[in-house]
Amino acid sequence: MSALLEVTDLTLRFGGVKAVDGLSFEVREGEILAVIGPNGAGKTSAFNCISGFYLPTSGSVVFQGRSIVREVPRLWHSLRLVHLLQSFGFYRVLPSRVTKWGMARTFQNLRLFRELSVLDNVKTAMHANLREGFWSTLLHTPGYRRAEAACAREARGWLDFVGFDDDEELYVGQLPYGEQRRVEIARALATSPKLLLLDEPAAGLNFNEKQALMALIRKVRDLGVAVVLIEHDMGMVMELAERIVVLNYGREIADGTPEEIKADPLVIEAYLGVDDDGAAVDDTRLRTGAVSADAIAAAIGDGAGGASTPLPGTRADQEGDVR
């Protein structure tokens, strides 16, 4: 069976720093894949390349047989016009297009539309699937009314699916954090994806909420949607993921089943940052906000927990700033 998403040799440079360095992996239909790695390992940057937000320096991303990275003619390169053209949507695939192709994503730090109601947040995601034109909106034609009704019904369907049971007319800012996370997943699902990218969906959730989230992710998988998640909570990853890709310093250091990963010496070293003597944690890793060694050891060790909480990390959009 062919892969849904193929990432080959993906590289992203910020100035002199390689945020992603030769990353290759693939996602098969209907599987749950976890991408893990210490903070600053380039996970979110990779996500951003895959979903079209960043333009990778090199490499290819192929989703359902369609390439997300566009070839840029050398001529444009030499004229230095390529950035301008790309910002207008030429020689690149815009994230909105990637979404229309069937890849949805969530963001590391919640990015709901704060001044829209819960229902409208989800409706917004159906933008591409809605048959509504300018004139039909102006004139409120029957077609428009039907489309709006269908849109509302579909949105409610997704809200019910994720188990949102509060008032759909509330503004998202009024919801507790856990509920917002759920709305964000409903919103991503409403774009009708084949592949769902979740960026740290469990960040800031408590134990019960995490359990609910895992159940939800399985339910999504059962719909036939492949799920790729970035997650720091090892317990959750080990329990949920069918396959795990481990990144460190933008490079892929391991790819395998949870069992394989647990046993991989490279992974243990990357996480613990210790040599055989158990010497001090490498200070670069501390600076990049590496996770507490004890917590990781515990998490990898028993695999069940959820005891670890994410520690302060750099925000996704600041990754490129660290020079």
Add this chain to the structure above:
Amino acid sequence: MMQLIWNGIIVGSFYALVALGYSMVYGIIKLLNFAHGDIYMLGAFVGFFTLSSFGISNETSIPLLLVVLLLSMVTTGLIGVGIERIAYRPLRRSPRLAVLITAIGVSFTLEYGVRQIFGPNPEAFPIRLESSGFEVAGVRVTASQLVLVIIAAALMLVLAHIVERTRQGRAMRAIALDPQGAQLMGVNVDRVISTVFFIGSALAGAAGVMAGAYYGSIDFLMGFIIGLKAFTAAVIGGIGNLYGAMLGGLLLGLLESFGAAWFGGEWRDVFSFAFLILFLTFKPTGLLGARVVERM
């Protein structure tokens, strides 16, 4: 030709002084301080008010100018700090749009507040610089122009020193790079922002006084156009970059000088705004601005 260049440098040094404040404030809190041009106007009026309340008029002394300059700088600096405290600080976590609109409100308040106090008519500035001229390489240079350029250059040097060499300057650069990080490192962000507003406003105030002394006429709307031009200059140089602001100011002055000579004075503003748009379209980071990473 050489004359056009010299004219451009004169105008450009005004633009540069005002652009510096724009750029500093933008660099540190990413706010387009619309009211900045009006601080320039305020500087001129502070000078006017001080001098005329001492009954001075038609004076040509440079020491007196320096005293008034200093006084105006302190006053406008404090006003700038006050504006930040009252109007901008409470909105620091609000959407950009809110702060921008507030800045427009502040600009209006300053302009029409001054209009209510001093009236709508232009006023003659009480200090006039000697403008006996001499020719150098086919360029007519007046003494007042020289004084002007020297003061502007001195102020910029002082600023460069502050930013590059002092603790405050380091703190400013740190905040500009990473506000949260700087806070974690124990930088008092509020204080540094106040300092930036003080310095930026003081420079604009200085430019205002110098404009008064050089041109001789001040009015309550004099800050509007120069505010726009200074912003254009800041963008051309690379907003957030101090040397960029200086370079952009001079460059814009030159561009305008030649543009007005070629296309006629009535098209001068069209020319510079068109330039702003071109720059933002093709090189939004400006000449010296850091490359902005294409990010989400």
Add this chain to the structure above:
Amino acid sequence: MARDLAAALKHAPLRAPAPLFDRPAAPRGILDSQRGFMRALGALCVVLVAILPFVDASRYTISIATSALIYVMLCMGLNVVVGYAGLLDLGYIAFFAVGAYVSGIFTTVLGFPMWLALPATILACILAGIIIGAPTLRLRSDYLAIVTLGFGEIIRITANNLEVTGGPSGIHGIPTWEFFGWSFADGFTIGGIEFPERVVFYYFVALVVIVVGVIGAGRLGKGKLGRAWKAVRDDEDAAEAMGINTYVAKISAYIIGAVWAGMAGQLMATHLSAISPNSFQFLYSTLILMAVVLGGMGSTPGVIIGALFVSLAPELLRDFAEWRYLIFGVLLVVVMLFRPAGLWPATAVLPWLKKRRPQPPPFTAAIGAVDEAASTGGDAVEPSVMESVDGLPATDAEEGRRG
């Protein structure tokens, strides 16, 4: 029914499961639903405005009322740009100028009747919207603000310097509407009431256009396009991730704003019969912005109130004309500091409806384990920990403060 609805959507690989329960029908009635009340209020306002000439048909009243109506149209257009799409446009008056000048030139220089100038105006405004929007809309909001300001000035200066626009004295003698030899200026009698002066008659024309304009802008704000605009306003990246081409969404907001302003410009040109570049200064862009901000960005009733305030205040307080801009400046700051959503915020709920918010949907066991766990979990969470600050998950922010 469900099949019908499904057909209303485009084909997509994944459909939501049916909702687990039916939502209660939305309440109707004037006092029981926000929508009903707003409609009734709107109708009442239209009636009141329509009977104004029967109360006071003096030229002055009708003239300022017409101007105020045109301002409402203009502000509704800016509301699409600023309120819905969140694009700060400081040169919006430029589109008003384009509309006024195009209709002025078409009727006086080229000699077309006014109704033929309408398509030309709309076309010109669409073009202007694209020309101004295309290079600038990919910029961040603050750059956009200053670029639009520059464009506004460019248009004004150009109008001031060109021959065809009449230079600084502008265009005068713009005719009123006429259809095949019958002109509004001729006076008119309907149902025994004589409309003696074109001023009065024109008032009704303006009223009709503006009602259509207000309803149209409101409807656009609620549909697919409106949701896309608001999404772009709230979070551009998230909107892009939801399949919205944000560039297209922004430019469409811009074009619609431009067309609304252009139509207002044409109405104004006919109303005043003369236009000059002086009326299109930056000051007026700010005044319109002021109206939108003061009333409430994105809120139709708010914007109407704001527009009426800004256009009528100087007339009602003519003695305060000199203080006007100072007061407006201070108001702008004060509103932003203390009531950023405006007088009538877009999210306002009528006070007596607040208590009657629809009850949360009933809990259904059928949702399954997910929900059981989630609901208990959700309840256990202390809001203080869960609140997010500045888009950071709470934990991060907390840590940050401690550090």
Add this chain to the structure above:
Amino acid sequence: MSHGTRRRTRTLQLAAAASLILVTAGCSGGLGGDGGGGGDADGPISFGMLAPFSGSESAFGAYMENGAQLAVDEINADGGVLGRELQLVVEDDACDATTAVAGANKLVTDGIVASVGGYCSGATLPTLPIFDEAGIPMVIPAANANSLVEEGLPGVFLINGTGTQQAAAAVQYAEQIGATSVAAIDDATAYSADLAASFVEQAADAGLDVAFEATVTPGENDYSAVATQLADEQPQLIYWTGYYQEGGLIARQSSDAGFAGAFLVGDGSVDAKFAEIAGDGYTDNVVGTFTQTPDMIEGADDWIADYTELAGAAPGPYSTQSYDAVRVMAQAIEDAGSTEFDDVVAALEGLDGFETFAGPLTFTESHTLSGGGFVIVSIDPATGAFVLKDDLQG
């Protein structure tokens, strides 16, 4: 049930409110009612004046209002017009078309009989058809763009010399000093651009060499571009047609740049502020075209004193024109013996040699002044004020 009832009562209330308003409507001047008019025959006669009291030109409003008010007071002291008292109603036009139209309509609604205002041509133009439709004759004191009378509305009279006349005076002066090359600079406002264009045209007709014609943006401080151009081209006379603020700056900067010809300014720049802005030593070659002001006319000290007493400030630009506009209009009404539009217009057209500050006034066929009454003024180095230099009569 309760819902339905409540709704019905509500609707009833609304209907009641609406009908109440309609009833009150019947009582006041709604559609079909009296739309204003000349007021009653014994009450005061109202003159309306539109002038800028806000916006960028707001300084001129007070000068105009006070000048007109002085004339009204004097006429009333002499027994009024047609035995009725005269009254001045002032509205702000902010130099903006929208405000001006609202103001004009307000004046019409207030029942003015004649209009004696109009400062900015751009704002005055759209008010003309409004006054015309309402049958109100206009004597416009300040605005003087040629387009004002181009439409040929019967009730429009200009008592400020038009650009054409002022330009003629400027050309006459240029010839008088023997200048062969001239240039014109305007500030892109209607009045200024008109005047400059007219000057260039007439200078070319008179065989003078027009070195260049430039436009500057008002409100800026730096005019070095045009100053450099002046220094390069060295015309013997430059005609600046804009206002004093920019004029003073250009005079100074062009002198610094090395321009040495005559600096002739239009009436918008004739103000004591000009010398203040230009600074000492920069006004030696400055002359202006201007209509006579009281301080140039011998024996006008009394007038200045009266004005100063009334206004609390010295008269400024267009004070005299506004004063004269009221007197001209009052005279015409007196001559006509009524306030009817046609009679007043006929009387205005029939005025012959009516004494004004600008000299004896007779309207031409196009309702402008027969003689512009322009004189040449220069700056008195001691006070900075403009004083009469040459009345161009010889």
